[in-house]
Amino acid sequence: MLIKPLSSIFALPSNKAALPSIGTALGVGLLLSLSAHAHADEIVKIGSAAPLTGPNANYGKDTENGARLAVEEINKKGLTIGGQKVTLQLDGQDDASDPRQATQVAQRLVDDKVAAVVGHMNSGTTIPASKIYSDAGIVQVSPSATNPAYTEQGFKTAYRVVATDAQQGPALANYASKNLKAKTVAIVDDATAYGQGLADQFEKQAKANGLTVLSHDATNDHAVDFRAILTKVKGERPDVIMYGGMDATGGPFAKQARQLAIRAHVLAGDGLCTPTLPSLAGEAADNVICSIAGAPLEKMPDGPAFAKRFTARFGQPPQVNAPFAYDAVNVIVDAMKAANSVDPAKILAAMPATNHQGVLGSEQFTSTGDLKQGVISVYTFKSGKQTLLDALKM
Template sequence: MKFNMQRPLPIAAATVLFATMANHALADQTVKIGHVAPLTGQIAHLGKDNENGARLAVEEINKKGLVIGGQKITLVLDTQDDAADPRTATQVAQNLVDDHVVAIVGHLNSGTSIPASKIYSDAGIVQISPSATNPVLTQQGFKTTYRLVATDAQQGPALANYAAKNLGVKSVAIVDDATAYGQGLANEFEKSVKALGLTVVSHDATNDKAVDFRAILTKIKGENPDAIMYGGMDATGGPFAKQAKQLGLRAKMLAGDGLCTENLTDLAGAATDNVICSQAGLALEKMPAGKAFQQKYEARFHQPILIYAPFTYEAVYIIVDAMKRADSTDPAKILAKMPSTDYTGVLGETTFDSKGDLKHGVISLYNYKAGKKTLLDVVNM
């Protein structure tokens, strides 16, 4: 009897075909997460810090391996520059929608986050801002909008209370940079100090491109307030503080998180020793995994964390957590899981209220000692 030794071949061929099909089915699916911040302009250093945090998270997740719906996922950070400009922000927001990102980490500023939020809402894509503090962002009724920091409605009172109770301030001059962030924070601070019985001697506006503040400061010197509150970013707040010291103003300078950075010493020089500022989130040294994050960040980027990199890092992980719970990379299914977020990471536990704000906001207060940013107090809101 003659055996046909060729008969097993179809089985082998089928096995190869099946393996090829299986490998094809398990091939990487590329999933884009958008990130937006100012990468050019006066506050590009803050934007790059935010981008670095998000990039570190994406790199870590890819290294560990991510499987959603039985398919291996490779994350790609689709990063865009809004130059801290509201009009540019809406353009890059539409670019990200057109790029089919599944979620957005950004924007950095309130003035860019607010106009961009409608575009993300219309597209049904989750937006998590790591640093926008103007209350309006989450008061628009959009189901897509979230943030990982406390709001100016909490930051303003925290600054005002500290000034009144710890510094003994009785009178204050207020200056803002006329942006959604700076003006919003200044207005919340003004409401709070008036409620505490303090005198607001003046409220002036400059702009976020200004470099010379001597006219405003000379007027304020004549008003002789106990403190000056500046609503704006470090790029303008640093020179503002420096020029106040040069003009011999005795007043303490109060400011929010836009100014409260590690870069302030380079911008304000010795005037930092007169600054007290707030950050709308937990201090790095108080974060449960803050030290470990700091070591990873500095090893990867060879520079110190400026302020909100831990928050962008966490935002990426929160998006991926929603993706895992949905077992899908569909933006609509990711969005559906966001309200039930209960994620524990670098920042501690993150849960959101019905508007997309943190259920438990925290304000950290700092001063500068010999140019070094130093934690003063943590206020739970």
């Protein structure tokens, strides 16, 4: 075998002009690198906090999917902030509807350097997490926390795109007295910030309307057997029963009330007003009258179109919170555009001037971060199908 000398293998070309200098090559490489960096989209994280495990996971996934759809549509359309192309990234976290886990999730999102947060879902997780976001100066927009205490803390970072229990509880009480002609009521709540808060607001308005509150009992959000409480309630013979809680417990509550031959309507908030209630309560769902802190999806300005897009993307229709989470993302992005910045401090400064036209309609905020105008919808179930009774502007 003929072996060539190394000098011939590594010989430089005779035309030195054909070989760029090392300095020139490095310069060209650096320019190309800088050019690529200049055109690379900036990744901006939007936090999402909801229960993705546990008894409220169906709600939580619906909430996260609403936020995810908004992020995907915004990215597809293209977003430029401060002359820089921006790609949104949803940082989804599971708080399992647990207040302690919610604070851990909140700190994780802060550490992840999110620009803002959509969440949390439950009042009992939203309220403790809000202190962490406030300390970090990060906007928090809850799509579904209805306890008035959330925005009464005075945190400038706290917003919500849903009506409050201070509106929802009285709406239910008014429906009981005016529409059902009820004179007496028994109240049961699950001892959570949401369930107890809603029940307390209902009780206050019920008494103002002249209803007699026969009893107010507490259970918990993991209970499955309500026969002891319901047996006592049956002996009181109330015209209506108010239940403050979620569908995971409210479904069995209504079912057991029917098994005990209690004929009184079960009144409840948006925790029970879900498409899954009939599967949890059986035929007893038809005896439930519930409210949702928002307009019916079919009556929202962009509701039907949103439902079509959501169903096409996730293979199932939206439940309750999805359109609220969707609008929460868009409210945050509107603030980014107004601030011309993705800096959390500048997003926060732009939030009070929000005037967003979204799926829910017009969204403007009071000085405390609540919607200036909320809507309460009242539903029942007929043959297992959720049916609108009334929609009230508050």
